[in-house]
Amino acid sequence: MTLRNCLLAVAAASLLAGPAYAVQLSIVSGSVGTDIQELRGQLDEYEKQSGNTVKIVEMPASTTDQFGQYRLWLSAGNSDIDVYRTDVIWAPQLAADFVDLSQAMKDEIPKQIPSIIQSQTVNGKLVAFPMYTDAPALYYRKDLLDKYGMKPPKTWAELTETAKTIQDKERAAGNKQMNGFVFQGAPYEGLTCDALEWVASHGGGQIVAPNGDITINNPKAVAALEQAKGWIGTIAPEGVLAYKEEESRGVWQTGNAVFMRNWPYAYPLGEGKDSAVAGKFAVEPLPAGKDGKSAACLGGWNLAVSKYSKHQKEAIDLVKFLTSEKAEKERALGAARLPTIPSLYSDPDIVKRQPIVAKWKDVVAGAVPRPSAPTKKQYNEVSKDFWTAVNETLAGRGSAKENLTKLDHQLRRLKRGGWE
Amino acid sequence: MPILVKRTGFYALVVLIVLFSIFPFYYAILTSLKSGTALFEVTYLPTSLSLANYRDVLTNGVFPTNILNSVIVAVVVVAISLFLAVTAAYALSRINFAGRGLLLLTILAVSMFPQIAVLAGLFEMVRAAGLYNTLFSLIFAYMIFTLPFTVWVLTTFMRDLPVEIEEAAIVDGASPFVIVMRVFLPLMWPALVTTGLLAFIAAWNEFLFALTFVSNNSTRTVPVAIALLSGASEQEIPWGTIMAASVIVTVPLIVLVLIFQRKIISGLTAGGVKG
């Protein structure tokens, strides 16, 4: 083949692939575990297929830090970022800066879990399209539970007892670093999730009810937080007050915890080559509170196209590519990211290779959303006030009752006439 | 008290001071040379000499670009500040005019400005001027702390030069600009180097503006890049890479500071105390 033919062939191929000329897109994403590698792999494929190039702008793992930055960039009308990976709770706060996807994605919408699409729709505008959903699990060391003849706990009280027993016995046996339970206790969005689970599983509501009423100051919520406070320094290391997802996983994966509360992404990583817990653990839904039932905080990430992007069409194409059934399946297989397409939960490959995903279908279906819908643009501050109150309670600064009463006042001040 | 005890006590204090000062940096180097699970074992002496973290930092990602950004910003900021400051300092130190005292006070006051107080206003300006996410925004914003500082120190320095050096030039009818360029500049190299270096360090280390005015990986400066370094690591937080990055950006500064330490001390003291 002559050079000319070669060029023609390339030109024809790129014409067929879609855009007549290649553009460069930027996608910004936080990074937990192998998220970035996973994303890069899929983007490479997209680049091959479309001829466009995509750059990843990396952000730290903390959702709170990411949000602060994104908000700033969007308000600056930054055109350098085309696609944002957004947390499930951000839609109402950032709605004005993203493109409405409801038309462009109308063929894809019916395939998705309706409640997730609903959570990303603000005043009829589809702000972001689901990439994967998330609902946490209780990770436990099967080997240790078997060793001491104990069963996975069904309630938080059982968890407390089991963790204490195993931790003490392991420490007595010379395993000084062993901790009973690790979770996310740092003052940031993750703690809002953890604490919402404790409160909701005790029947204490969702901080702010769907109709906008502030409900957090109730005896069941107080009991839930008092119980969690009892863990600090007994079954959970004091440092858990600064742990986010990755710090908890660090302790867990070096084999130094009996239980961990974390998202499913930690599962394949825990089974990885250099993991000390590979083959020794299993997962269950989170325990229930007294007289309550297990509650999992609804997480998950979505893709949104910036209103300021100069390549909105290509950006939407990219979103389509990354949220396709194929992409979701890859993500489920590679990183145990939970699909937002219901049919994938019974996909034979996934059932076989990532059992946690298949097992999590019901957990996702029953997951509790954070009150981002009723509190609208003020959600971030509501969440900050909540996680601060919880963090202080855990740290022993004031009782749960005192802190929740204070929180109740703060939220009332914030709400004034109504959430806006 | 026997001399020996006193001497020993004194040297013990000296050793303590040195340890206190250099241990954290030593430990950062130590950590940066570890990899894998060795990272999570506390040791006081080097156990391995793995350069993997350095390779990671320098090849994966855009850290070299971040270093380049920091260099560009700091160098340009220093150049502009010095240029503006030399002439201004001449006017403030050698020419008597009404309002000079007030002007100097204002400049001093600006050097004490809390950055957060101008952040909102600057952000709006940067956005309106279309400088958002460019290095120009930082170059512009950094003037707020480098310019008052350089003017102040150079004024103090010029003031102390003997009057005779410009007398002849004045009598010859040389213009003030010629006097600054021909008479003062050659005498001022030491002061310029010191002030420039201090301004360079200040610009190199700045965080709040850099966090607010640039967004992309490839436009970030070093402090923001380190603060936001997440790394594609499976070992929770990539402490090894963070430490390697920290060492890389700190070593040149330490070398500079050690080379110019005497000058820096005089520059710092001119900024604050003068005898």
Added chain:
Amino acid sequence: MANVSLGAPPTDKAIAAEERGAALKSDLSRQRLRAAWLFLAPMLLVLALVAGWPLLKTIWYSFTDASLSDLANAKFVGIRNYWEYVDYGDGTGEHFGLFFDSGWWNAVWNTVYYAVISVSIETVLGLVFALVLNAEFVGRGFVRAAVLIPWAIPTIVSAKMWAWMMNDQFGILNDMLMSIGLISAPIAWTANPDTAMWAVIIVDVWKTTPFMALLILAGLQMVPGDVYEAAKIDGVHPVKVFFKVTLPLIRPAILVAVIFRALDALRVFDLIYVLTPNNSQTKSMSVFAQENLFQFDKFAYGSAASTFLFLVIALITLFYIKVARLDLGGRGT
């Protein structure tokens, strides 16, 4: 002589020469005057653009309802961001605004606490460092170089280095303290509310003591040697010499250093942002303002906090100028 100079006036000689020049030729003096303003203009313009205008803007925003996503349409709302009384219409009501925000006062308290404690420790340690460096001993050059290292390390890097050393599970600080028996269980330095502020202070002390030491050392080196000689001959105890002779002589140098550092400490942002993010025990005024400006939908409120911080710093600066002036007066310039 350790004098504090502030007005940085031209030397008497320079003025004299200028006057002589003026006598020779009044044209020349006018030319120089014109040149002065010409020389100053670019610098003043830049400062006005980068400091003056943004500051006015920030103050203006603090009296509006500006939100980050819609800055252009900010409307004047009076002092609502500082103080507002909301009448609930049923005989009850509540005060709102910065002045009634416990979160803000918590940030103010944290900042003041941090500034006072860290600057005090830095002053004492800086004095010790300076006295040591002022003595003659083998290896002084090396020690002085070593002491400068923390100062040369960027704040963010220091914060990360210490965050790693203070890590609750794998940190070397806990390991050290446990091996010498000071503590029995690892401390979660940055997480525990009782130690979080101290973690910040420790890092700050480590980083800025050299600066303090250098400023004090400069003061010390200006104490004439014969003072010590005289004291030695008279057989006065060295400790007494220090308190009676040295300290009063270097007091102005210390005072200036303290005020410089205090102003710096009151603005603290990056160290806290990186070392103990979102921790209410260490939230400083700058962090509070930044959070409201860019993370919550409260740009105007954050501007009010910034304005308040500016006022506090301006007052202290004025105080500093006054103090320094008094010393200048003593010098007779």
